[in-house]
Amino acid sequence: MSGTEQTAPAFSGNSGTPALLASNLAKSFGAFRALKGVDLTINQGEVVALLGENGSGKSTLVKILSGYHVPEPGGSLQMNGLDVPLPVPLGEARTVGLGFVYQDLGLAPDLLVVENLFVGHRVADGLGSFARIRWSDERRRAREIFERYGVALDPNAQVGQLRPTSQALLAIVRAAEELREYREQHGQSGGVLVLDEPTVFLPESEKVFLFDLVRRVVGDGLGVLFVSHDMTAVREIAHRAAVLRDGEKVGDVLVQSASDADLIELVSGHRLDRSVIEQATTYGSEQAAEATGEVVLSVKEVSGGRLRGISFDLHAGEILGIAGLLGAGSEELPYVLFGDVPNMSGELHLPNWSGQVRELSPSKAISLGMALVPADRKQQGAVAELPVSLNMLSLSLKSFMQSGFLRLDKLLGTANVRADDYDVRPRDASLNMASLSGGNQQKVVLARWLEQAPRLLLLHEPTQGVDVATRHEIYELMRARAAQGVGILWVSTDFDELATVSHRILLCAHGTIAGSIAPPYSRDRITSEVYSATARGTAREVTTAS
């Protein structure tokens, strides 16, 4: 119970009662069967990865465990050998030994670390609500807890001022600590921590801190359910992988004995065969490094946000990858070019417009044929409470006006056709955006901008939180657009993705373009180039000998 595993994700085989034993969990939404009777076992001290495309039933399963969804009758759940009546009471999952950390972490950014850490203690009735909180004791206990889990956090810091990785660590420590309290009341056994895509927004280099913490939590005997698209992360910490597809469990394999290709095949099913993946990852090598088409965007000494003096050309028919670590400034480039950042300087030359970048605004950029797909789907990409049809066609409403009226019927008709074209599921454009999975929402966002027939596409992390199969669909979609002569700027911290799609790759470090990478591209080469460019500071020239 005391030792923490260091590297090998080998599960020693705890023969005790499973921490979680779920059987025949099912859930339908109308006629759509999201989850078709799934079994799941998590042993104490075991990390089980839950894999599956968006829409495979993963989030439905997690939401049943959290009490958000009521499962159909016939399912059962045992925690630590005890039957738990379903549904799990909403907001009280911790009382049965379940702790959750979601992608958004559930922290209050304006409040202090110590306040967030102990928020679960504030549930009280009657006079208990007015019992004095001794903040000096609380801070001391917080320090003890952080020390025990080996994380460096200051109880007095404001959560919003922490790095994203530190925020994630805080959220995980909080959940683990609440489960430890549960275990104290239940003979030091049981307890399952559910991590729902916690690594998505973290820089690659800092994920190790999170893995260390998860290993420590598992070393204490907790079970962990790790929901993720991140194969590297799964391989790093999971013992076993349960794979869902179309609401059914299609695999339950030991991670050690399965290859990446095996897992991807399980996740994607027959829809994506192995040759497609292999073909895709070698795509760059067949292309010339120097694009030749007409220049559709020429950027001259542009500064704004973290960017300083950026210059490059983007050609028609080209996918130009911008590789940089989070904070390098590359994440601001699409927004600068779209005129959405204050205090910009420098010049842009487009075929139909030349001028200062500060004269640009989003509306002007759109009229010039630019399109921006932002990374933050929830806040910037789409409106969750509006139907798919409006989200998809909101930029084209003029074409649905007839004698002064907006023809909603035609709008819906066109949207349904597009849903078919772009393979948006379910095929019903009248549904609210919120009822779609992440991958399908992203297709709607892309469709929205492609509808404008842009000459210039600015993409920022366009496949963030999107499953493997949908990713490849998006890659194909973008290649097809490029082939039609559209210039595409693709900013991503997913270097595997950049290696797959880019015709040309520029390195971004410390707010400048630090050089370019010559083909053939691979994730490992881009990673090492980006890291060495970042380490070299503002060096301009990057040798790309292979």
Next chain:
Amino acid sequence: MTTNVNTPPDQAAAPGPGGKPRSGGLSRIFNGRVAEASLLPIAFALVIAGFGIARPDTFFQWSNFTSIFGLNSTQLVLVMALLIPLTNGDLDLSVAELSGMTGILVGWLNVNHGWAIVPAILVALAVGVLCGAINGWIIVRFDVNPFIVTLAMGSVFDGIAFWLPNQQTIPGISTKLTDWTALHHFLGIPLDFWYGIVIMLVFFYVLTFTPFGQRALFIGQSREVARLSGFRVNSSRFWAFVVAGFIAAISGVINDGILSAATPQNQGNLLLAVYAAAFLGFTTIQPGRFNAIGAGISVYFLAVAVNGMNLLGAQTYIQSLFYGVFLVVAVVASRIINRRRAATAARAAT
């Protein structure tokens, strides 16, 4: 290439997912937090000094200060009514009219109907609680915007306040009430001021040191986070309005004591004064939070400023002008505090 004299920023920030953003420790704390927190007290001192120099004969009299302390306790109490709903993220615009209506109710029962003063006060307090509960119930049960609901309810309270006494001032309220508020002194200051101080300290305790206050903070930040932490968000919001109603009724009773009469009047100035104080308070003592001590100090900052300007010969309309300007200033200042926080956070995230 191997000799790196300057640590690249990315690496400087990278080692260990550290707690605080790096910067110059103590000096930064002093420049940031403390300076921010002490801005209003310093401004307060300057205002007092300024009026003291301009009107040393009238302004700098102990009697002037005791009257400022005593006459503004209605606001000192009433501003506390706002704090819990505001922390929850809800606006209650009905508190000033509710305060006025309960004040009328005491006079109406005591004078027009011959009730003893104590039962009259108890009924008025109960009515305050009931009205707060009605506000809270409508808002929570039907999930409607508290801004609109309390604006409308305020109008209802206002109507009743004029209707009960037939639009006339009710004079001759039991002298006991005036004795125990404005006339008896403790440490040379009327008792009603000390009632306000006690209520302020209770609110300071509740908001800073209790699970109840912590829940309100989380609810104000994110209803979703609060719900997933197991809080009963709607119940907390409901009780915040109930407390607001109760406190508003207390301020109404105290106001009767100060005036020894119940007068139906327009409460617009009172509402603006307490909102200006609540938001000014947000910028001081515990900056970034609606806090009781900051709000209390702000009430007297505004009161002293108005008093000084009156001594300089300004007419009563100066109040409207002044409270309006200060509410805008306070809201903008609190917004700047939040935005500066966000900017610091953005820098820390790189």
